[in-house]
Amino acid sequence: MNRSYAWLVTALAIPAFLWLVPTLWMVSLSFQPNDVLARTTSSTALGLVPLPFTLENYAALFAFGQTPWWFLNSIIVAGGMTLGVLVLSTTAGYALARLDFPFKSAITFACLIGLMVPEQAVFIPLYTMFADFGWHNSYHALMLPRMAVPIGVFLMMQFFKAIPGDIEEAARIDGVGWLQIFWFVMLPLARPAMMTLAILTFLYAWNDYLWPLVSAQQREYFTITLGLASIQSNFAQSEGLGRVMASGVIASLPVVLLFLIFQRYVVQAMTVGGTKG
């Protein structure tokens, strides 16, 4: 058993390394000087070891490029969207799961049927709508459409449904109002679910490409995902390969760190969001 286990790990380590190679290569290229890269990308160990080594690409990125600005935009947009989704989903999810009101099942159905609508089916009408309002090239234009997607409501509703009813009843008997129960009793219980939803939303917002591409035409409102797409088409000529790769590393850093720190939540989010979303 033990020997076969050791064999299995060794056998899997090879494909795992190969799986990592593309990412490692990007990181390694970002630490190599551009004039060397213009000649060859395989200086040391096929380019997987950053020798000759330089930090110039990162320095240049922060000195002249728009990358830091785009990075900041992404933080604002992803952060704002996450906050918005949390507020809208916990409130609606709680009401749908625990409160009784007229037309409840019809409203629940109306909310969840929206899960069927893919982003690509609504991005054209959304574009004309935001154009009519004169809202394009703004942070709220980048944030609002995703806040309307009911996946978060669904996740929170499922979570609140699973909480036993006696906690609520005890508070009711003490004469506590519904909103107070929601705020003081339910929200603290919902922290793990909110964490899962927050990470799912942040990852989505950070990596979203189609809607920012349509909505943000001015470079000042590009997110880092969009900005990176705009410089990669002419990477070799203008910016230099090393600098583009450095942008790629910067663009990936927050999501990779988020993933490594909160791996448990990310995996859970993907499992739940995947099967039901």
Added chain:
Amino acid sequence: MGRTSGQFRLKLNERQAALVLLTPFLAVYGVFLVYPFFKGFWISLHDWNLLAVAFNPDAKEFVGLRNYQRVMWGRDIEWGAFAQPFIQLFGLAVIGLAIFLRRVGRVSKVTAIAIGLAAALLFVLPGFHPGEGGRWYDRRFWPTVGNTLVFVGLTVPGVAITALILAAALNRETRAMGLLRTIFFVSQVLSVTVVTLIWQIMFSPRQGLIANITDLFGGSPIIWLTDERFAMAAIVITTVWWSLGIAMILFLAGLQDISRDLYEAAALDNASGVKAFWFITLPNLKRTITLVVVLQIILHFQVFGQSHLMTNGGPDDTTQVLVRYIYQSAFRDSELGRASAMAVFLFVIMGAFSVLQFVLGREEDA
């Protein structure tokens, strides 16, 4: 909840509380999802030029279903059972297979119906073709749908099979296995622009790592992204690398539900390793496999970034996919009406798969 909060306490009855809590979401949902959804249909019924309507809101003209006709139909279209004999015969064969599998009880009724319907479409749809002197009104639409299907047809099995094998191998709670899982998963969190940036340069014939390796062995580099034979393969490889993680995680979750006893009993009968995988893991994982496949179909049918950023749909339209065609029709050609008709087409297909996903999920809960 001391006295201080009591003073400001807003006493609402249950209905009022529900109203207060539901209104914010319903407002955002109604304005930014429900309304655009119906407006999309509305636009698809009009001759609607993006720029003309932007300057003059009355510049649109109601044309009924003409946009759908212009996109999907043509002049003198005929139907024949042997227009695309291979695909159509394959469709017929799959219908037979679905009936057979249902008869012997290997698949559930829903699965059999779903497979049968998909196969029937495979038989019927490719049968349409322009007759003598006829032509499609839009020559690019159906080839684009075809490319999208080829992409899905290559990517989904690629992802599902690789993820299944990895999940089965990594299904142990040890540190080494955890680390390996992390490695296989991490590419999933990268954005499409980072992924395409990496792979564009990986595949580059002059600077690419793949070319550098073939160089070592004295081979001549493949011009992956601009060669008709390899462009689609390059996009598929990129996508499999990128989106393996979710599938692997779902398979791992499914594997947790298979009882250890089954494997121990099998081990007594000298069935372990590949045999145990074939006779225990696969049959017990049938539902998860179906679910992963449906999810992956939904996900990859919406492919856009890989085609848009790596190949620009080329060479010669061989990697042009549906969402990219919608995007271009709307924002390069300004033809919002036509683009919206295609978006509705996309929605109908996605909707069918969502229903299937829902039904399968229900079956699982039951």
